[in-house]
Amino acid sequence: MTALDSTPALSKGPTTRGEPMLSIRGLIKHFPVRSKGLVRRKVGDVHAVCDVSFDVYPHETVCIVGESGCGKTTTGRALLNLVPASDGVVMFHGKDLTKLSNKAMRPLRRDMQIVFQDPFASLDPRMTVNEIIAEPLRIHGLYGGSVAGKAKVRELLKQVGLNPEHGNRYSHEFSGGQRQRIGIARALALRPQVLVLDEPVSALDVSIQAGVINLLEDLQGELGLSYVFISHDLSVIRHIADRVVVMYLGKIVETAAVTELFQRPVHPYTQALMSAIPLPDPIKERERKRILLTGDVPSPVSPPTGCRFRTRCPKFANDLNNMQREWCVNVEPALEPKFDDHPAACHFAGARTDILELGEAKDEIHPPLAPWPTTRPSDEVASRPPACLPNDPPREVQRLSDAVVVDEEGQLVEANGDGA
């Protein structure tokens, strides 16, 4: 590595942006669920990704965060056209990738590469490291002669902090961190502009993980890459992201620049996620406020109506009255700005600053731009089908009486009983 160490790796927060490099609009990916038996009738859909839109600017790191099953990996793959999207647009250099054939897609793959989570499964055990890294060059006809090609591979190995002498070894001779570096070298071989990193450090021990994260920062500074960084670990995200997209059950619930998000998360899910991550600081960790979610993520085959988070939402269970709950049950919250450049999908969003105890930021808190609704949702608004299910029949609007029975998992047990 060159003298990059002295230069700050990344400027955090919104920078001079220009045109987005990658524009994702209304991305939907449903996987069919088929019945058992001979006919294998389609019996439903797994709503893996529902109406996801965001932009990736040049030289920017966009992090997608969420728990398992929230659709973050599917989003990453769909935007590389590795799984065909059910609907939506992925614009890259003026082309809609979702409409391209495999053949038309191939030259574009040079510009968009992916690094997978498991460095043990993503490298062919029967190829030497040199062959692994040379493979994309050969496929795209960039290897050149054997002298030039070998020099390119050596250069790549050096670039990811590996010893080029070891290029003739097989992947099993390397440690996990080194293997992940090989995966990164392979992805960099074609000099891409966008790198999708799918949980690139989750399988690594912390002391090794730090080296790979530093490497990714250096490479971004050196090569001007855009990253789509998929992770479940908010600590890593706070460190590496410029912009964060929080997903829950296939939908974006909140997105903001990294400092903004950590200073005043507004969506109850983001707040709960932040409070659930343990801090490596004994005094802080013991004194922190903790928002405990009940239950588990619902099945993406039949996501809850209205707001998908409402079944686990502490706000829905504890703070809202029935008029307000009607919004959550019947109306899918749109992703709209709560603060400048800080949209969230919650009818009753409210900033919290006590989760990470960022005391100094408290004075800057302004009331959110979007006020809470004060009346019941009208039938017309409430019966509108959600964006992601165009073929569903109009739904019946649920009216909640004063006594709403919510069980311990926040599931609505009884919607219109008169007392329990």
Add this chain to the structure above:
Amino acid sequence: MTTESSLDVNLEKRTDDDGALLTVDNLTVSFPTDDGVVNAVRGVSYVLKPGEALGIVGESGSGKSVSSMAVMGLLPKNAQINGSVRFRGDELLGNTEKEFQRIRGDKIAMIFQDPLTSLNPVYSIGFQIAEAVLAHNDVSKNEARDRAIELLQTVGIPFPEQRIANYPHEMSGGMRQRVVIAIAMANNPDVIIADEPTTALDVTVQAQVLEALEAAREATGAALVLITHDLGIIAGHAERICVMYAGKLVETGSVEDVFYRPRMPYTIGLLGSLPRMDRPTERLTPIKGSPPSMVNMKPGCPFTPRCPMAQPVCDEQEPELLPIGTTDHSSACHFRDEVAKADAMSLFGQSSDDAVLEAPEVTA
């Protein structure tokens, strides 16, 4: 089954080892393999006091799981175990399987990482909890069933009366792990050993399970040995911490001492390589290289090849775990006094290289 008389003996012996509940003394575990002897644990000593929460932290392969399996007598037959493990003064090593069975689950309980493999798929969870109760208590099946419901309530499973008829596959990962915790606390054990209890779970579920573990501790008053690689979990749930590296404890002390005043370069590096959610970090300080192979280990400090403070003496002599001053904060480093002044950034730098490779760097 514990008879009256043996209970009395136990109570008498409670004062042995200075009131310690579990004393692990110079425990070594090695496995003969085709490549040579793997020295997985190389002399681990710690003392667990009643009701205390002890965290053991280390990276994969540091021997943290193996040392706890040795305490429970769960290692395969080919493992060579030496040293001493005393529970209330009674030596556990060398016990027969039958003697171990009397202690396991009753006095010392264990929670494993993967709840799907530690539960039996063909029995309902109610049966499996009741089984644990019946194994050590002379109660009727109905009483055991009632106890199972009560336990499920404690670990926060809603509608326990209906849930006991469920099979493990009908529950989510977090629910299953709570069932495992319920089984572990079924006999009010004195010690619960939790080996990476939340590693397979999502963070919001992890928080729920840790809450259930705290509830179990509160209900039973058990001491906890919490094994994890996550320093954040240790910070919130342990009072004392042991840092393991290459089969040895390299630093022990209160969590405050070890987190705020680390005295071993490895601990400093580990803390420096953690990205922090509660404050912006400019640059992480990785530890270069990777942990040593546990086969045919070289003499000297095992951290030497990765240690920026290494001196010739580190290659020759393995430092002992010695107390710092008169505190209960100990570290295994020849330069434990000099380390006090160091910080991660100046020690480990911030490069992204993964140097420390054997072959010399080739110049282009």
